[in-house]
Amino acid sequence: MTIKIGDRLPEGKLAEFIETETEGCALGPNTFNVSDLVKGKKIALFAVPGAFTPTCSAKHLPGYIQHAAEFKAKGVDEIWAISVNDAFVMGAWGRDQNAAGTVRLLADGNADFVKALGLDADFGKFGMGVRSQRFSALIDDGVVKQLNVEQGGKFEVSNAETLLAQLA
Numbered sequence: 001m002t003i004k005i006g007d008r009l010p011e012g013k014l015a016e017f018i019e020t021e022t023e024g025c026a027l028g029p030n031t032f033n034v035s036d037l038v039k040g041k042k043i044a045l046f047a048v049p050g051a052f053t054p055t056c057s058a059k060h061l062p063g064y065i066q067h068a069a070e071f072k073a074k075g076v077d078e079i080w081a082i083s084v085n086d087a088f089v090m091g092a093w094g095r096d097q098n099a100a101g102t103v104r105l106l107a108d109g110n111a112d113f114v115k116a117l118g119l120d121a122d123f124g125k126f127g128m129g130v131r132s133q134r135f136s137a138l139i140d141d142g143v144v145k146q147l148n149v150e151q152g153g154k155f156e157v158s159n160a161e162t163l164l165a166q167l168a
Contacts, residue, residue: 002118007144009034012113014082014106017091029087034113038142041077044163046136047114049123051085051093051105055155060134061097063160068102071160074167076138079103084111084120084131108132119149136163 003009012034037043046064048056064071064079071079081103083090090105099105114120114132123131136158138146146166148157156162 002149003144003147005144005147009038009139009142009144010113010116011035012108012116014108014113015087015090016104016106017087017094019091019095019100029091029107035142038139040141041139042075042141043078043080043139044071044076044136044160045080045082045139046134046158046160046163047082047119047132048134049083049121049131050128051083051089052096055134056083057093057097059155060159061093061099061103065097065099065102067160067164070164071167074164076167080106082106082108082113082132084108084114084129121152134158136160138163138166 013031014034015029015031018030048060061081068079085107086109087107090107094105108114111120111130119133119135121131121133123129134150136148137144148162150158
């Protein structure tokens, strides 16, 4: 069953490549519980089928980086990009796109989280296996407030501009 507006995010784990060691976060891949990450925060979340793929790298992630200050001005605490890649790939993608400090690149390596959301997709015919559907969501303290799921192959409703316009 697909998650919908008003639902609480399911339990899950996401990994992030940490570039600078801090107290509680070692250098390299770190795994976090989604419920801990969302607690008390407003999050603009978007998911892509794959890091370094054409639309994701040319339009999706750059749009959220470009509009990061506007999201923050509207009360968003963090912007997340989720993909079914490992934390090393997500870290490299973030460096390539200069996302540091604006968008958290979170890995769902086995697609467990997107499966729990009901937003996984079979990209086997492209040799890519199980991936995430392209979508965006506004999460407030773990609850879905907005959800924009793309139709297959489209990039029309999960962009930064659409989610930004939906913020009150």
